[in-house]
Amino acid sequence: MVVSNDILSSLPESLLSAIISFLPFKEAVRTSILSKDWVKVCKSTTKIEFNELFFVKVAFARKWIENHGEDVIDKFSLTIVMPEL
Secondary structure: OOOOOOOHHHOOHHHHHHHHOOOOHHHHHHHHHOOHHHHHHHHOOOEEEEEOOOOOOHHHHHHHHHOOOOOOOOEEEEEOOOOOO
């Protein structure tokens, strides 16, 4: 029988949010696939960077903003690449 010691998930949400805040936004979002608890932690990040190269659909950015769990945003960045003419 394999016993898994998931130390990170046992940390308080406030500490997990602080850890996530040091990750690039793209990587922070990736943590949300770990579990529903991580989705909540990921939504608490206060440094939001949308880059069209990583998040192709505007709907993703809109949904993220609508569901953001914090009142404060320390950093917000939106990068859109102009289409070639």
